[in-house]
Amino acid sequence: CHCYALSGKASDMDSQLKIGFIGAGNMAFGIAKGILAGNVLPVNVRVSAPSSRNLGRFQELGIAVTHSNVEVVSGSDVVFVAVKPHLVSPVLNEISLHVTDRHIIVSVAAGVTLTTLEELLPENSVVIRLMPNLPCMVQEGALLFSRGTHAKQEDGALLHSLLHRCGLVEEGPEAWIDIHTGLSGSGVAFVYLFAEALADGAVKMGMPSALAHSIASQTVLGAGRLLRESEKHPAQLRSEVCTPGGTTIYGLHTLEQGGVRAATMSAVESATVRARELGQKSAAASRK
Ligand SMILES: NC(=O)C1=CN([C@@H]2O[C@H](COP(=O)(O)OP(=O)(O)OC[C@H]3O[C@@H](n4cnc5c(N)ncnc54)[C@H](O)[C@@H]3O)[C@@H](O)[C@H]2O)C=CC1
Numbered sequence: 001c002h003c004y005a006l007s008g009k010a011s012d013m014d015s016q017l018k019i020g021f022i023g024a025g026n027m028a029f030g031i032a033k034g035i036l037a038g039n040v041l042p043v044n045v046r047v048s049a050p051s052s053r054n055l056g057r058f059q060e061l062g063i064a065v066t067h068s069n070v071e072v073v074s075g076s077d078v079v080f081v082a083v084k085p086h087l088v089s090p091v092l093n094e095i096s097l098h099v100t101d102r103h104i105i106v107s108v109a110a111g112v113t114l115t116t117l118e119e120l121l122p123e124n125s126v127v128i129r130l131m132p133n134l135p136c137m138v139q140e141g142a143l144l145f146s147r148g149t150h151a152k153q154e155d156g157a158l159l160h161s162l163l164h165r166c167g168l169v170e171e172g173p174e175a176w177i178d179i180h181t182g183l184s185g186s187g188v189a190f191v192y193l194f195a196e197a198l199a200d201g202a203v204k205m206g207m208p209s210a211l212a213h214s215i216a217s218q219t220v221l222g223a224g225r226l227l228r229e230s231e232k233h234p235a236q237l238r239s240e241v242c243t244p245g246g247t248t249i250y251g252l253h254t255l256e257q258g259g260v261r262a263a264t265m266s267a268v269e270s271a272t273v274r275a276r277e278l279g280q281k282s283a284a285a286s287r288k
């Protein structure tokens with residue numbers, strides 16, 4: 001049974017837990033790295049994918065690899081389902097017979113709802129929906145999870161404890177997961193686009209590209225760290241950068257004329273709406 005006593009001893013339990021990943025892509029790798037940075041040993045982790053192409057980097061971490069999803073489920077307590085959303089339904093159909101009350105099934109697939117996940121698994125299965133983002137790779141992810149009908153508070157605490165080295169980990173109602181997907185799952189790509197454009201601007205003004213990209217990435221990193229560590233509102237920090245009549249306010253005016261703020265809000269909205277659409281598609285597919 002997954003009912004580990006969690007009276008502040010979650011991290012002691014982690015070291016004995018068996019962790020599985022179905023799907024060996026970027027997200028599985030990022031989460032695996034964070035989990036190994038915590039209390040879990042590589043011998044207690046296994047990962048499956050149909051081809052060997054993506055498995056090498058997991059092997060380099062000492063993680064056992066296989067082509068059998070069922071083998072991952074049979075040998076694990078916590079199973080991360082980290083395949084593309086349209087593959088969640090076939091994969092859960094394939095493993096369903098092997099899921100027991102020992103398991104916590106954690107899906108990271110964009111859009112796929114707890115209801116769909118629960119319908120595809122045996123009755124009373126413990127299911128958690130998690131939305132991570134790519135910076136889990138460097139333990140600076142932003143992760144939000146939501147518990148299914150049969151996932152208890154202590155199951156959430158266990159997941160939190162497993163993932164705490166992946167970055168910021170929060171729990172919330174399921175309605176926020178699609179929003180978090182737009183804000184942060186996809187949001188990192190919006191930040192990359194902005195970083196690329198910053199560098200392009202510098203190249204346009206005559207700076208060599210390699211230096212411009214290196215400075216742009218450090219600028220994003222530094223701005224992010226200061227924002228998080230100061231706990232100030234972004235508008236406050238922005239005003240600290242703006243000398244009256246100086247360079248920054250001229251640049252900001254140009255950005256506002258380009259509608260960057262409205263465009264960014266709309267980008268979060270479109271990505272959120274798309275996550276909801278993906279959820280409806282996967283629900284329809286699971287009923288077939
Ligand atoms: N990439 C990102 O930034 C984020 C992705 N996600 C979600 O994570 C999930 C995975 O995304 P990525 O890692 O980017 O994809 P990916 O394409 O890098 O990885 C998918 C993996 O699944 C494997 N796979 C394919 N069919 C399989 C099967 N039948 N059984 C087992 N494994 C199979 C592939 O070989 C591959 O290793 C998606 O559902 C996505 O919505 C969530 C948050 C952020």
Ligand SMILES: O=C(O)[C@@H]1CCC=N1
Binds near residue numbers: 110185186
């Ligand atoms: O683009 C996607 O659908 C996935 C989910 C969040 C980030 N990548």
